[in-house]
Amino acid sequence: MPRLVMKFGGTSVANVERIANVARHVAREVRAGYDVAVVVSAMSGKTNELVGWVKESDPLYDPAEYDAVVASGEQVTSGLLAVALRRMGLPARSWQGWQVPVETTSGHGSARITAIGGTRIGERFEAAREVAVVAGFQGVHPETGRITTLGRGGSDTSAVALAAALGAERCDIYTDVDGVYTTDPRIVPKAQRLDKVAFEEMLEMASLGAKVLQVRSVELAMVHRVPTYVRSSFDDPDNPNPGTLICDEEDIVENPVVTGxxxxxxxxxxxxxxxxxxxxxxxxxxxxxxxxxxxxxxxxxxxxxxxxxxxxxxxxxxxxxxxxxxxxxxxxxxxxxxxxxxxxxxxxxxxxxxxxxxxxxxxxxxxxxxxxxxxxxxxxxxxxxxxxxxxxxxxxxxxxxxxxxxxxxxxxx
Amino acid sequence: MPRLVMKFGGTSVANVERIANVARHVAREVRAGYDVAVVVSAMSGKTNELVGWVKESDPLYDPAEYDAVVASGEQVTSGLLAVALRRMGLPARSWQGWQVPVETTSGHGSARITAIGGTRIGERFEAAREVAVVAGFQGVHPETGRITTLGRGGSDTSAVALAAALGAERCDIYTDVDGVYTTDPRIVPKAQRLDKVAFEEMLEMASLGAKVLQVRSVELAMVHRVPTYVRSSFDDPDNPNPGTLICDEEDIVENPVVTGxxxxxxxxxxxxxxxxxxxxxxxxxxxxxxxxxxxxxxxxxxxxxxxxxxxxxxxxxxxxxxxxxxxxxxxxxxxxxxxxxxxxxxxxxxxxxxxxxxxxxxxxxxxxxxxxxxxxxxxxxxxxxxxxxxxxxxxxxxxxxxxxxxxxxxxxx
Known part of the structure; x- marks a missing residue:
């Protein structure tokens, strides 16, 4: 079966109802014949609440403990989405960063992924077509065995890196906008959604202020040539728009001089x-x-x-x-x-x-x-x-x- | 150094301020010369919130996912207490159930502890007198590598089992009451706090409706002969009351005919x-x-x-x-x-x-x-x-x- 990684951010999993909606998006892709790994963020607001407690405990907090506290947010969402998927009759289970494992550097609070073991998830794909619900934003340092986090927006990076590790056909990043625009539509009402954008262009856009994707995730997608879609979780799960494909320059037939x-x-x-x-x-x-x-x-x-x-x-x-x-x-x-x-x-x-x-x-x-x-x-x-x-x-x-x-x-x- | 396990329940860690108070209790025992492991519950109300989300997602939820979600509550508290202890200048780190490891059966939602590895925590005691802050109520199934929970009140059991594994001198269970009473003081104003109660008596009391300790934790304390105190986290951290000692019958000089x-x-x-x-x-x-x-x-x-x-x-x-x-x-x-x-x-x-x-x-x-x-x-x-x-x-x-x-x-x- 071809493999697909889907990623859903905080507003897409803000409550149990939204999580059930995410489950319908996943079910569509399973029906379409994909083995699916879903990467989830914390419910919106949760990460800020957890960070607030850590800072209240000590403004000069230990980053390793910050990671242990903050990573719990994604743990909750991964479990809840697995429950929602199973309710729809789909085999599913949650995976914490340390269970996958997603190995990282020891740079607590802004660790970088060094390796992802895709074997165990792959075995579950093959044995039962079981959907893997992976807690984003987090990993484990292989030497200390401690929980690490990748820094804000790190779930995008988790998703792209997992797509590369699993040899996924593509990575779909679901967000609260329906794609990448020529510029911010709040400033320019005439802004248009792009059908395709080259990795290099997206990298510059992300670096230069467009906040659709984390820079590191675009770098990874470019290096590993993972075709990545930016699309909306607020679309009808049974009839969604394709969003914007971030891909090789050569896959874009006609390049305009300026894309965005x-x-x-x-x-x-x-x-x-x-x-x-x-x-x-x-x-x-x-x-x-x-x-x-x-x-x-x-x-x-x-x-x-x-x-x-x-x-x-x-x-x-x-x-x-x-x-x-x-x-x-x-x-x-x-x-x-x-x-x-x-x-x-x-x-x-x-x-x-x-x-x-x-x-x-x-x-x-x-x-x-x-x-x-x-x-x-x-x-x-x-x-x-x-x-x-x-x-x-x-x-x-x-x-x-x-x-x-x-x-x-x-x-x- | 002699070792001590301290356990704090949900009301004792209800917010950042209460957690700072717990840190002062721990500091007192470190100053008194103990190597300390602290077992913590989730902040009061958090477990109910998490359970509510799971049941809302599916009333017939998968117990393994329930455990992944619910165990996050203790993870948060363990990290926050480690931060608070470090702020006071004490070496400290959090330990999740799977990191210790606390190995359990696969009975998700009400797993039983099968083994606790005390080596790694012991090494940190000896290397740095580092306080181990252990997430209670949770463990890991050694074959599946999945997170398990021990059922309601399981943090008491975590604490006593950890005390046995670490060879602790005693286990102090901090709660919102200052000890074990001859009966419920809300019903009998003339009820008295007991200085000592035999393991067997406490086991009967817990089984017969006194809700101070989980039955399983008393069984473990009895089997492993772990002297266990029930005492109040609301006492002045620098001058607390001793609470009630649960101990061998032979250590109680004069046994009344009826204890409670x-x-x-x-x-x-x-x-x-x-x-x-x-x-x-x-x-x-x-x-x-x-x-x-x-x-x-x-x-x-x-x-x-x-x-x-x-x-x-x-x-x-x-x-x-x-x-x-x-x-x-x-x-x-x-x-x-x-x-x-x-x-x-x-x-x-x-x-x-x-x-x-x-x-x-x-x-x-x-x-x-x-x-x-x-x-x-x-x-x-x-x-x-x-x-x-x-x-x-x-x-x-x-x-x-x-x-x-x-x-x-x-x-x-």
């Missing part, structure tokens, strides 16, 4: 003015930030008007902004900057498309269109399949809509 | 009138009930006034009353009874004491005292260290108080 527009408000800008333009200055700036685990993005360096110094601009996650300023202040002498400026009211808007590889001048059309609307560009970065501009956050909607129209992504009325 | 008065409202009476007094009739009555797993108690047989037939009276748990009547009705011909009567408004009142072994006439004094109060005795059973009378439930309080006074158990004013 993403944006991230989680950016802060830091500018160092009149830095002495000498060797080693970049190391003096970025070394201490790297040591403090600050993720620096969009680095731009331009020679100052005095020709002897240089201005350096870069972005950091908003959450790290204050800390980054403090680090730079404490290294001010070594850096030798005359001034350190910053802004948090900025947004990074990005256009993504594998079609950019074969088209020149894609970005420059954007710069012209944004300038025409009076939008000032603070910084630009480009890569093979995307470009990003940093602008004042007040212009977010205008910029996203402008680029969405410019690249022909608007839905026809 | 227990009562159980969970009894129903069934009487078969004018049963033909011939061989095999008992089998015809009790065989079908045994097959249906009805626990029959207090069997009395008296010859009827016609001398040719016999009346048979016995009790069953109230929950099994209707079912038992139906079973007997369907076997009426084989039994040959003229009439089947029953009553559910009855109560079993028992007096327990190892001192009965060496004193004659203990029960007959009770019969006289009850008759004097106009209390009609429906049935009597006696054993070496207890006797029970079945009476109308309206007389429960009067009968308990009468016996409590009769045997000198009243607290002095």
């Amino acid at each position: 527009i993403a944006f991230s408000r989680d950016e802060a800008q830091i500018t160092l003015r009149r830095v002495a333009d000498k060797p080693g200055v970049a190391a003096a700036i970025f070394g201490p930030l790297a040591e403090a685990n600050v993720n620096v993005d969009m680095i731009i360096q331009v020679v100052s008007d005095d020709k002897a110094t240089t201005d350096i601009t870069f972005t950091v996650p908003t959450a790290d902004y204050e800390r980054s300023r403090a680090i730079l202040d404490s290294h001010k002498d070594a850096i030798g900057a005359q001034e350190i400026e910053g802004a948090t009211d900025v947004v990074k808007v990005s256009a993504i498309g594998v079609g950019m590889r074969s088209h020149a001048g894609v970005a420059s059309r954007a710069f012209a269109a944004l300038a025409e609307k009076g939008i000032n560009i603070r910084a630009i970065t480009t890569s093979e399949i995307k470009f990003s501009v940093l602008i004042d956050s007040a212009y977010t909607e205008l910029a996203v809509r402008t680029l969405h129209s410019l690249y022909g992504l608007d839905k026809e009325a | 008065i227990a009562f159980s409202r969970d009894e129903a009476q069934i009487t078969l009138r004018r049963v033909a007094d011939k061989p095999g009739v008992a089998a015809a009555i009790f065989g079908p009930l045994a097959e249906a797993n009805v626990n029959v108690d207090m069997i009395i047989q008296v010859v009827s006034d016609d001398k040719a037939t016999t009346d048979i009276t016995f009790t069953v748990p109230t929950a099994d009353y209707e079912r038992s009547r139906a079973i007997l009705d369907s076997h009426k011909d084989a039994i040959g009874a003229q009439e089947i009567e029953g009553a559910t408004d009855v109560v079993k009142v028992s007096a327990i004491g190892v001192g009965m072994r060496s004193h004659a006439g203990v029960a007959s004094r009770a019969f006289a005292a009850l008759a004097e109060k106009g209390i009609n005795i429906r049935a009597i059973t006696t054993s070496e260290i207890k006797f029970s009378v079945l009476i109308d439930s309206a007389y429960t309080e009067l009968a308990v108080r009468t016996l409590h006074s009769l045997y000198g158990l009243d607290k002095e004013a």
Whole structure:
């Protein structure tokens, strides 16, 4: 039998009634001839409740105990879904991370999967066509035998990794939206659902602010070439929409130049003015930030008007902004900057498309269109399949809509 | 270092604040020089919530999935208590049933412990004096690797079994009462807390309706001779009362004739009138009930006034009353009874004491005292260290108080 992995997030399993609905989605695929493994998240709100208790117990909690507490949420859902499936007459059982086993690193709270044993689940497929209901987001460290978790959104990663381990035909990620859109439909009503999107594009979209899938899960899907659908659990279980397929670039017949527009408000800008333009200055700036685990993005360096110094601009996650300023202040002498400026009211808007590889001048059309609307560009970065501009956050909607129209992504009325 | 097992029930770990209080009790014992393993229940109310979800998913749920869901409650508490202990500077970690491991039979929902591996916890004691916080009520079936639970109140059993496996000096069961009383203080204000009670007496008390400890845990404590205290988690953690010690009969210097008065409202009476007094009739009555797993108690047989037939009276748990009547009705011909009567408004009142072994006439004094109060005795059973009378439930309080006074158990004013 071909194998299928289905994954359902927190809103899809929010209560017993929603879990029964998930069971109907699973039953459809079993009837269609698949051996099914289902990966589930905790009921929505449960993870926050558990995290709240841990932090109340100790703000400086032990991450291993955090994992033991928080992993219980998925354990509950996996058992309840197995009960619901059996009520429908389908053989089913729950699997905790340590039972599968899903082996991970020891990095409690944000562990990475190192290996998944698919043998035991596979045996149950073959013996009884038994549906495997797997608790997502969690694993076990093989040396300590302790429960680990993969970090927020980790159930997507659990699902894709399990699909790879089981040799599944595809992985279906069920969520509360019906697919991947050209941009956020709440901002651009003319946004369209994509039928297909390339792994590389989805990876950029996820990295650049589209929150449909966890970045790590897209990486895994790309590496293991797992065709992955994003689709809605709120569709009629007997007649669902296919959603968006994330797949190899070659499987997409006609690639548009730009596939989607993403944006991230989680950016802060830091500018160092009149830095002495000498060797080693970049190391003096970025070394201490790297040591403090600050993720620096969009680095731009331009020679100052005095020709002897240089201005350096870069972005950091908003959450790290204050800390980054403090680090730079404490290294001010070594850096030798005359001034350190910053802004948090900025947004990074990005256009993504594998079609950019074969088209020149894609970005420059954007710069012209944004300038025409009076939008000032603070910084630009480009890569093979995307470009990003940093602008004042007040212009977010205008910029996203402008680029969405410019690249022909608007839905026809 | 001597070892100690402490157990805290649901009300003792009801929220983060109460869990912090538990941590202070544990810290006291660590300071006193013990290597400590703590067994915890789920936060009060959590188990009912989880059970509710399972039953809502399917009233005929799979017991293995029930266990996977319900065991998550203790998992949460174990992690939170480990966090609270570490905050106080004590080395601590949580242990799930499968991590210890606590091996059980496969009887999901009411599994029995078959073996506990104490080696790994012992190693952590010796390496770091690390407090082991063990999720109670749960284990793992060694062949299937699936999570099992021990049934309601099973955390007491987990604690005593762990104490035996670790060779602990004693086991302290913390609860919301401060010890074992001569009878229920809500009914008899003059009830007194016992300093010591013999294993055998406690076993009878638990079996006969005193709900301080689960029967199975007392059996284990008796078999493994684990001195067990029942004490209050609501005492000042720095200056607690010792509670009641359950111990060997020989460790109690002066045994009173009667140690306590227990009562159980969970009894129903069934009487078969004018049963033909011939061989095999008992089998015809009790065989079908045994097959249906009805626990029959207090069997009395008296010859009827016609001398040719016999009346048979016995009790069953109230929950099994209707079912038992139906079973007997369907076997009426084989039994040959003229009439089947029953009553559910009855109560079993028992007096327990190892001192009965060496004193004659203990029960007959009770019969006289009850008759004097106009209390009609429906049935009597006696054993070496207890006797029970079945009476109308309206007389429960009067009968308990009468016996409590009769045997000198009243607290002095």
